[in-house]
Amino acid sequence: MENKMLEQMKEKYPEVNESDFWLLEEKTWILKHTGCLKIASKEGIILNPSCYEVYFDDHHGNIVLFYNDKEQNIFEISEVSVMNYTGKYPYLIALKRLQDRVILKLSKLAEQGYYSEVEVDEFQSNQNSGQNGFNKIDPKVALITKIKDLGNELLVTEYCKKEFKKYDILELNEFELQKVLKLLGGSE
Numbered sequence: 001m002e003n004k005m006l007e008q009m010k011e012k013y014p015e016v017n018e019s020d021f022w023l024l025e026e027k028t029w030i031l032k033h034t035g036c037l038k039i040a041s042k043e044g045i046i047l048n049p050s051c052y053e054v055y056f057d058d059h060h061g062n063i064v065l066f067y068n069d070k071e072q073n074i075f076e077i078s079e080v081s082v083m084n085y086t087g088k089y090p091y092l093i094a095l096k097r098l099q100d101r102v103i104l105k106l107s108k109l110a111e112q113g114y115y116s117e118v119e120v121d122e123f124q125s126n127q128n129s130g131q132n133g134f135n136k137i138d139p140k141v142a143l144i145t146k147i148k149d150l151g152n153e154l155l156v157t158e159y160c161k162k163e164f165k166k167y168d169i170l171e172l173n174e175f176e177l178q179k180v181l182k183l184l185g186g187s188e
Contacts, residue, residue: 005029005112013042024120031109032117036100043107047099055170057140063090064141065098068148075148076101077141093118143177144169150184159183 006029009016020035031039039045053066062081067074078098080090087093100116103109147156147169160166164176172180 005114008112013039015042021114022117024115029114030117030120031100031104031114033096033100036103036116039107039109040099040103043103045103045106047102052098053170055141055144062141063094065094066144066148067098067102072106074102074105075145076105077145079141140174140177143174143181147177147181147184150181152184156180156184 015038016035021031024030048069051067051069055064062079065078067076078094080094085093096118104114
């Protein structure tokens with residue numbers, strides 16, 4: 001396998017071996033899920049189950065998972081749709097994508113250009129369609145992300161209960177989410 005990145009990986013994570021990653025089109029390092037789990041173990045990265053949220057978009061058929069851990073100062077999203085996954089286990093893939101993204105981000109490997117294997121089908125299909133490696137994100141997911149980035153979760157929860165009689169931000173429609181965003185001072 002290749003050069004400097006491989007050597008650095010082996011030096012920092014000796015438990016990760018060549019069978020845990022591969023090179024896509026001789027330019028992008030792809031780490032298998034097992035490799036990500038080995039790195040998490042070595043780094044002491046523990047994902048908190050209470051930090052996961054699930055959103056299912058009936059209209060577009062998307063499964064979106066959020067990981068929001070304020071203690072670790074990390075917010076990540078994983079999305080699975082018919083546009084980026086055609087297998088039998090979409091919830092499992094969404095979870096693996098999210099776990100791998102969080103692990104790669106917390107270990108600083110994402111900054112060095114490493115990707116997870118569970119991202120490859122999305123990455124390759126978007127490369128072929130000329131979308132520069134990213135799907136267009138669902139507008140509702142984008143609004144939820146903006147709201148969560150602004151913080152003040154207690155205010156949002158109370159407002160949702162009072163204004164919409166809903167107890168979870170994921171239950172809100174786009175119009176309601178725009179109202180919440182305006183309340184927090186974010187434009188939309």
